[in-house]
Amino acid sequence: MVKSLTAQALRRHWVTHQEIALLDVREEGPYSDAHPLFALSVPVSEIEEKLPPLVPRLSAPIVVYDDGEGYVERAAARISALGYHNVAILDGGLSAYACVGEVYRDVNVPSKAFGELVEAIAGTPSLPARDVKEVLERNKDVVVLDARRFQEYNTMSIPRGRSCPGGELLYRFFEAVPSPDTTVIVNCAGRTRSIVGTQSLVNSGIPNRVVALRNGTIGWTLEGLELEHSKIERVPQPSHEASLKAREYAAEWAQHVGVRILNGDQLSQFAATAKTRTLYMLDVRDPDEYALGHPAGFSSAPGGQLVQATDEWVGVRGARIVLYDTDGVRARMTGSWLVQLGWEVYVLDEQSKVPDNVSSPESPSWEAQSSGxxxxxxxxxxxxxxxxxxxxxxxxxxxxxxxxxxxxxxxxxxxxxxxxxxxxxxxxxxxxxxxxxxxxxxxxxxxxxxxxxxxxxxxxxxTNRPLETEARWLSQPIDIYKRPYEGTSNARKDMQGYIDWEHGLVAQLANDGVACFHVVRGKRVEEKEL
The missing domain is CATH 3.40.250.10 (Rhodanese-like domain)
Structure with missing residues (x-):
């Protein structure tokens, strides 16, 4: 019989930094309506595909829950069949948890809530859409850096925007902005990546005036301003000189935050204990660079997206994370945020060779049966x-x-x-x-x-056979949460509701008491006039 775990015991794991993975085994739609802070969306029908990269250690503690639908026993059996041997069911499910802890809506909530906390503590500079529009119209010496993934930028962007995903901001900054007198505007679709991206540059100590577009492209749209589409302008790879300059800023900030740097021998030691301590090895460079070559054992996790959606790569709260890059900028800046998000994070020194003996421990596996x-x-x-x-x-x-x-x-x-x-x-x-x-x-x-x-x-x-689009529904399509900040067909009320929700996250964190976030303050810099 599968054991159970109470909500109070689960929350103690988070507060005391003990390893645990919490899985919501419903569809993403119900999950996005209500879930605990660190819950992962892993529908019961997709466990074999989604769970192994999120929980790579077979002995990691896993807790599953639903909201009374009857999925948990099936989920626990399927997880155990993959080779996991520390599986429990949340006693009383979501309703019991809601009696002792906050439940949150939307997705990637830990990162979004953290972004709001950053703004509240650090006072991240921002401007509303109409002020940004005015700045762009009267000031030629302005650079707009879009901190989203290139595909999102290509779908819609504000005027003069150039794609520079969040993890690349400081790394490519001096290539995009050679003059210290240039004003820099950072934007995303909503709030989190604008806030974190802007604060990354402010924290690093660069001399430029940097502000976030308040509420991103949502705020731009709600003001009735026109977005551009199908843009392809990217900030290029930095020159050697620009990269070295960025590294100086990154190293100073990472040291201030307390990011730990390790060498190849220490990485080998971590890998040797990965059967008893969950280890994630993540390459935070641009995915195109990763595709051209990467060290064995490291998964692609672009730095900006890793901070924005940590729960899409790292499923075991309390685990250990090692970050890799080749420049000494991107891993340090990404690591500086993950430390503040409460993770145990290390950056592999870019001068260190990844040892050949670094290997993954026994990991969960599934193979399709030929029967059927x-x-x-x-x-x-x-x-x-x-x-x-x-x-x-x-x-x-x-x-x-x-x-x-x-x-x-x-x-x-x-x-x-x-x-x-x-x-x-x-x-x-x-x-x-x-x-x-x-x-x-x-x-x-x-x-x-x-x-x-x-x-x-x-x-x-x-085999060149045709597809059709006529829909036949056995189920209501609740498998996907429609994100109000993606695409161009979102209703105004949904976009405004999303912004209002984000503003309330800091209060939820305070009431919940399990996040263990800590925003590190930087040196005060006098604000420059736009």
């Missing part, structure tokens, strides 16, 4: 088959196998029992993996034959 797999030709030969698609709903909407029904993975048993017909059921998903993960469970819940499509919908497309 069918090919595209097999599917074509069926005359009364029903195709059920386990894609995320936005992917399903864009195109799916003709006649395929959308289903919620966690509610697969319920939905399959509503499908009419007597022929076989064929599960599919984008690459077939999620379908394969759920075929055995599906077979136990219906009397019809159940198969999964090897290679998934991608295999269908590869």
């Amino acid at each position: 797999a069918i090919t595209i030709d097999d599917l074509a030969a069926f005359t009364e088959a029903t195709v059920v698609d386990l894609s995320r709903s936005p992917i399903y909407r864009k195109g799916h196998i003709p006649g395929a029904w959308f289903t919620s993975g966690p509610e697969l048993a319920r939905d399959l029992n509503t499908v009419s017909g007597t022929g076989p059921i064929v599960l599919t998903s984008p690459n077939g993996n999620v379908a394969a993960m759920n075929v055995e469970y599906a077979r136990k819940t219906v009397s019809r034959e159940v198969f999964y499509l090897a290679g998934g919908t991608a295999a269908w497309v590869a």
Whole structure:
């Protein structure tokens, strides 16, 4: 029988910095409505795919919960089947937790709440949209740095914006802004990356006047100002001289914060104890650089996004993190924020060689069983088959196998029992993996034959077969939370509601008492007039 853990005991782990991973095994929609601060969204139907990179150590303590839907026993069994052996169920689920701790809405909440705390403590300089517009119109010596991922910048940006993701800001700064007299405006879609990006530059001690666009592109849109689209301007890689200059600023700030630097031998020691102490090794450089070559054992985690969405890479609160770069800037600046977010963080000295003997401990693994797999030709030969698609709903909407029904993975048993017909059921998903993960469970819940499509919908497309967009819903599409700060079709009330929500996060943190965040103050710098 799976053991249980009380909400009070869970919270003690956070406050005392003991390792623990908390998994919300519902769909992302319900998760985004209410969850504890450090909960991860890992739907029960996607555990085998999502959990291993988030929790790489098999003996790490894992706690699962739902809100009474009945998913937790199934989730615990699937987690144990992967080889994890310290799994518990949260006693009383979400409702019991809500009696003793704050519950939060939205996603990536720890980072967003921390960003609001940074602004409140550090007084991060910012300007509202119309003031920024006026500055851009009357001042030619202004540089606008968009701290989001390039894809987000390409979708929409403010005038004169150039893409410079948050982890790259100081590293590329002196290439983009050679003069100390240039005013710099940092923006994102909402608030967090603008605040953290601006404060990164302010903290580093650069001589320029730096301000955030208050409320980002949301604030710009709510003021009725026009955004630009499909822009491709990027801040280039810095020259050797500019990189060395940035390193001086980064090193001084990282030392002030208390970022610890380690060498290859110390990294080997950490790796040797990774069976008993969870270790994440993350390469914080630009993903394109990572793709060209990276040290074995390090995963790509661009620095700005890692700070903005730490819970998408690091699932075990209380774990140890080692950061890598080749320049001595990006890892130090990223590390300075993760330290303040309460993580035990180290930066590998860029002059140190990554040891060859650094290897991952025994890690969770899953392989698709050949039993139940069918090919595209097999599917074509069926005359009364029903195709059920386990894609995320936005992917399903864009195109799916003709006649395929959308289903919620966690509610697969319920939905399959509503499908009419007597022929076989064929599960599919984008690459077939999620379908394969759920075929055995599906077979136990219906009397019809159940198969999964090897290679998934991608295999269908590869044979030049058509997709369709007509939707057939077995489940309501609650699998994805529509972020009010992404895309260009958001309702004004949703954007304003999101900004209002962010402003309330500091009060929630104070009432909750488990964050263990600490904002390090920098040297005071006199503000310059715009």
